[in-house]
Amino acid sequence: MEMSRLPVSASQRAKLISAGYTSLSSLSSVSPFDLARDLKISDNEAHEILKVASHSSRLGSSDGSHAIVHGAQTAWDMLHEEELLARITTSCADLDNILGGGINCKEVTEIGGVPGIGKTQLGIQLAVNVQIPVNYGGLGGKAIYIDTEGSFMVERALQVAKACLEDILEYNGSVRKKFQVCEVKMQPEDFLENMFYFRICSYSEQIAVINYLEKFISENKDVKAVIIDSVTFHFRQDFEDMALRTRLLSGMALKLMKLAKKFSLAVVILNQVTTKYSEGSFHLNLALGDSWSHACTNRVILYWNGNERYAYIDKSPSLRSASAPVFCDRERDPEFSFKLVNESK
């Protein structure tokens, strides 16, 4: 591994290289005191450099020579963990089905679609559903709602919360006969209270809030869902340097992924659509370009099929590509319930 990839400051790197330490392996057997003497820096500083170097070389040598690497997990353990992992229901059986039970915790899920298809509605729904108590098959968590567009409707959130509560009570009623489960003492207002709402007005604020989330969540441990509505808006306006945009976006995606893993919460990113020219014709495509499309673990596209809303799994490491009609009504109104359509890619 080259010295240039070592994350130390430029002047320290220059000193290292001029003192003859051109590769990481050359640092592996040197003591902090020798290094300090060679580079004419303090012992502490030398110690820091060696710490960084040993950390980097551990990351670099993933050639399988070590049977047990620090921080790794066996696939078997991961499977076990995945089975225990909670999912947030979308309140739509068919959509839950193709998602394998709902929106996964520990993963970043991107949901995109044309204006008016219901991205914000789905976002609000998830922010409510994550709060369903554990006894009722939910996560009993809190939600962070990051609104970049100003389209969050608090009245709507209240309506969704009321409907969700009704559903819980209904479920409670049917179960109580058997188990004598205690009465739910939740109010729709409680759902709203557990929704942390950030209103973001520029792309730099968007980056700031995502940087800050780590601290915020470690103070509010029961946050189980982060919803960003939408990731696109500010990055679509007056951005001239596209390379910078890509760098910032991918940095953001990495941080979100880290958050999802660290606090085992679900990150849901809503995205807009744009038109893209390919193979001789224009098609709709999710915005922010090709490199962004790698950023999320799962990608779901909502689209119109006639007068019906459908969801399509565009990308997922574990689920097969499928489409299903979404947004069936709670009352299972014949007009609103559809049958599942599966297709193999």
Add this chain to the structure above:
Amino acid sequence: MANKLISQMGLPKSITNIFAARNIITAKDALSLTEFELMELLDVGLAEIMSAVAQISEIACPAYQTALSLLEQRIQNEYLAGHLPTRLKGLDEALCGGIPFGVLTELVGPAGIGKTQFCLKLSLLASLPANYGGLDGRVIYIDAESKFSSRRMIEIGVNSFPEIFHMEGMAQEMAGRILVLRPTSLSEFTESLQQIKVSLLQQKVKLVVIDSMAALVSGEYEQGLPRQHSLGWHISFIKSLAEFSRIPIVVTNQVRSQGRDEASQYSFQVQSGDDTVEDPTRFDSHVVAALGIHWAHAVTVRLVLETKSGHLGHKMCCIKADDYQRLSRPILSCVEKSKTFQFPFSACLLGYCSAVTKLPIIKIIRLYLYFH
């Protein structure tokens, strides 16, 4: 928030100086670079950069509110929890009380359907005294198509609110509250927007109407690409205008026929050969809302006005609340299919409601033409 100065964030002195020396003055400057770029540029170790960026982020990040406090705030501080009632019963129900404050509401429809009429009525509603259910404020009316007619407006007023408009001097008072701007080009419009921003707070403006957005833009740009770019600024500006002054902004939009090679499908839809029926956003099957998808994403509420053959074969106007329709019913699964509200829209709107309940609507339209 993003323009906060790094020098005032209480970072360690040494690192503050380094930021200043590299001309990284505001939080925005710092956050526009990745941590590694910063490390390279400032020549500081990763740990220091990380902690500095974390602190800058925390300070630059706007404070959160719980959704509950947001709701309480609205109910406490704003008329009808932040809605301007349209007095069209079905529509008000669907919109949770009326045109919402703080966001962009768009009226889309073919020429002659009554978009301008609707705007005139809304302007009146906003200027009415509070004890008559209005917002008791001024209205800024940006008339890009030169369609605003004071006479017609007063006529609507006299018909809909006779008790007010027959009072001495009230018609003058009401009409005096409506300020009409007539920009002839996009740059003029841009200028007036910037002026409005200043006067919004001082002048007790309660509604901004832009009639129409499409006229301004399509006159100026023919190509697709520059339009997208120039609109980008207007979109964020108008949205922020609505947001920071907490007033409703109503924008009308034209329809245009759909180009042949226009995208309305994803590539996977084409591949899989789904028997995709036409897009429902394409009402009338050949026309789409002008200004494109980028604009459509920015609009919070889109009301589509369209004609439907009602009973007796006469034309009826209906309003389709594209985004809000689902709000009409508290349902668990978030969205239901958008249905259409049908009501004799022009009748209620033009103030002939009680007189003409049984009359075919077409007569009312004629009546209006005669007065016009």
